[in-house]
Amino acid sequence: xxxxxxxxxxxxxxxxxxxxxxxxxxxxxxxxxxxxxxxxxxxxxxxxxxxxxxxxxxxxxxxxxxxxxxxxxxxxxxxxxxxxxxxxxxxxxxxxxxxxxxxxxxxxxxxxxxxxxxxxxxxxxxxxxxxxxxxxxxxxxxxxxxxxxxxxxxxxxxxxxxxxxxxxxxxxxxxxxxxxxxxxxxxxxxxxxxxxxxxxxxxxxxxxxxxxxxxxxxxxxxxxxxxxxxxxxxxxxxxxxxxxxxxxxxxxxxxxxxxxxxxxxxxxxxxxxxxxxxxxxxxxxxxxxxxxxxxxxxxxxxxxxxxxxxxxxxxxxxxxxxxxxxxxxxxxxxxxxxxxxxxxxxxxxxxxxxxxxxxxxxxxxxxxxxxxxxxxxxxxxxxxxxxxxxxxxxxxxxxxxxxxxxxxxxxxxxxx
Numbered sequence: 001x002x003x004x005x006x007x008x009x010x011x012x013x014x015x016x017x018x019x020x021x022x023x024x025x026x027x028x029x030x031x032x033x034x035x036x037x038x039x040x041x042x043x044x045x046x047x048x049x050x051x052x053x054x055x056x057x058x059x060x061x062x063x064x065x066x067x068x069x070x071x072x073x074x075x076x077x078x079x080x081x082x083x084x085x086x087x088x089x090x091x092x093x094x095x096x097x098x099x100x101x102x103x104x105x106x107x108x109x110x111x112x113x114x115x116x117x118x119x120x121x122x123x124x125x126x127x128x129x130x131x132x133x134x135x136x137x138x139x140x141x142x143x144x145x146x147x148x149x150x151x152x153x154x155x156x157x158x159x160x161x162x163x164x165x166x167x168x169x170x171x172x173x174x175x176x177x178x179x180x181x182x183x184x185x186x187x188x189x190x191x192x193x194x195x196x197x198x199x200x201x202x203x204x205x206x207x208x209x210x211x212x213x214x215x216x217x218x219x220x221x222x223x224x225x226x227x228x229x230x231x232x233x234x235x236x237x238x239x240x241x242x243x244x245x246x247x248x249x250x251x252x253x254x255x256x257x258x259x260x261x262x263x264x265x266x267x268x269x270x271x272x273x274x275x276x277x278x279x280x281x282x283x284x285x286x287x288x289x290x291x292x293x294x295x296x297x298x299x300x301x302x303x304x305x306x307x308x309x310x311x312x313x314x315x316x317x318x319x320x321x322x323x324x325x326x327x328x329x330x331x332x333x334x335x336x337x338x339x340x341x342x343x344x345x346x347x348x349x350x351x352x353x354x355x356x357x358x359x360x361x362x363x364x365x366x367x368x369x370x371x372x373x374x375x376x377x378x379x380x381x382x383x384x385x386x387x388x389x390x391x392x393x394x395x396x397x398x399x400x401x402x403x404x405x406x407x408x409x410x411x412x413x414x415x416x
Contacts, residue, residue, distance in 0.1 A: 066175055069194065071404065072280045073170045076287070076397045084209075087167040087290035090279035092241060094306050095125045097333045098231055099299070101134045101153035104333035109152035116151035123331055128240040130233055137228035139221060154222075154229050154247065156299050157214060161222040162247065163294055164206045165270060169196040176250075176271050192281045195250070195271040201264040210294040216264060223270070227251040231273060243274040283401055286310060287394040292357060301350040303332050305359060308381060313395070316388055317361055320380035324368075344377050351379050359387050 077083040101119045102108035110116045119134040134153060141150045176195040203219050214222075232244035250271035272280075279285055288309045296302045304323070312321030325347045329335050337343040354360045361384045368376040383391065 067404075067408065068192070068281045068283070069173055069175060071283060071401050072285065073173060074397075074401070075170070076393050076400075085289055085291035086287055087163070087170060088285040089288050089306060089310055090166075090276055091284045091286065091310060092125060093273070093275050093279055094310060095123070095331065096130075096132060096231070096233060096275070097121065097123060097331065098132070098134065098247065099154050099156065099159040100303075100333040101136075102155060103336065105153065108155055109150055111148050111150055113151050116153065119153070121333055123333075129236040130240060131236070133230075133232040133234070133244075135230040135232075137225040139224050139228065152225060154225050157218060158222045158225050158247075159299075159302075160207060160210070160212055160214070160294060161203060161219060162226060163290065164203050165196050165198065165248075165272075166276075167206065167290055168198045168202055169194070169272075172197045176269075191274070192277055193271060193274070194277045194280050195269055197267060197269050199265050199267060204264070210291060212294060223248070223251060223268075227270075233275065241275060241278070243278075245273050247273055249273055283405055287390075287397050289390055292359060296353070296357065298350050298353065300334055300346060301353050301357075303334065304328070304351055305354060307331075308354075308359070308383075308387075309391075309394075312381070312383070313391070315381070315383045315391065317382055317385065320364070320382050323379050323381065325377040325379070341374070344374065347377060348379070351381065354381070355384075358384055360384055 072088065075083050075086055077086050097104070101121075104121050105116070105119055107115050116136045118136070119132070121132045121134075123130055123132065136151045136153050139150050139152065141148055173194055173196050176193050200216060200219055204214065204216065207214050207219075226248040227246050227250075230244065230246050234242050248270045250269075252269045254267045254269075286309060288306075293302055293305050293309075296305060307323060307328070308315065308321055315321040325335075325344055328347065329343070335343040335346060337346075348365050351360075351363050351365070355363060360381050362382045364380040364382075366378040366380070367374045368378060
């Protein structure tokens with residue numbers, strides 16, 4: 001099932017249209033009677049569709065209309081340790097180069113607003129062209145006793161904090177009330193909005209387990225940056241996705257409940273960007289080994305690892321996932337060095353690092369030449385046995401979730 005097809009079906013459902021399309025590969029042969037209704041609590045209890053839980057199940061928030069959220073929070077992992085290392089990557093969201101604006105612009109932060117201006121960047125996904133517009137955050141800093149305003153784009157630390165929030169949402173996510181009065185396509189009504197409840201201590205502990213420890217002040221600043229950086233995505237055609245909001249469109253600390261602003265155990269709530277909410281609602285995400293990805297020190301290696309998980313659906317020890325240097329640079333905005341040879345060398349070095357990390361078994365690097373001059377690099381990446389196992393589990397989970405969604409759609413259609 002293509003991402004574009006999923007998005008189109010989601011847009012149709014949000015407009016109130018009936019979706020009559022059926023996926024023949026999702027036919028269900030159930031030896032049990034259908035539930036009395038399509039309500040989430042009835043469908044969720046179907047034994048043949050229930051997801052295997054961890055040995056010690058993690059308590060999750062169950063809202064009245066939260067089946068899509070429960071799908072997102074479900075896991076195929078069998079042990080607590082495996083579950084702790086497992087999270088979700090949202091397909092379209094992870095292809096947006098939102099943490100690479102420093103590479104695109106050539107500067108990450110400055111007290112001079114002219115140096116850190118609004119970034120405009122075009123990229124392609126699933127045949128659609130998109131324009132990213134990133135408005136930098138303004139945060140307060142103090143140097144030598146003098147308070148200044150710093151203009152900055154989100155960086156690698158901010159990306160780690162977002163990964164941690166997505167992971168925590170698998171345990172403490174919720175549907176948040178939204179004041180939005182419009183749907184995609186200009187139709188009236190509401191669309192789903194998801195958020196996460198957390199403490200600063202949770203974020204600090206999670207980063208510590210990835211060997212990426214950050215101070216309390218650093219995490220507070222990351223939350224501030226994520227809340228103040230506005231990310232706008234515009235599709236060149238009506239078939240794509242368009243949305244605009246801060247990366248964390250809402251950020252609340254519960255000082256009014258008696259918690260001080262610097263209390264590490266004080267409760268916080270963050271609302272995700274609309275594209276994240278739509279991805280959760282449409283089921284456009286994929287299970288992956290969060291621990292391995294988050295422990296990668298290089299942002300280039302981390303970006304390549306995410307692409308392998310999201311795009312390398314058929315990758316194996318004998319079938320490679322192919323990625324060209326030119327495509328990677330265009331997608332991410334990274335590696336725009338003055339010396340092309342230096343950029344290609346960095347690309348090759350960071351791919352080879354994935355072998356050491358146990359993600360890949362082998363890599364073939366093929367130079368593409370124009371005459372005697374190297375103009376591109378083709379990287380053929382072969383999965384390790386461990387990655388193959390993880391990918392199979394991810395595909396199995398996606399298949400089960402697709403069956404559950406398909407059955408719910410049938411029940412809703414039948415009751416109309």
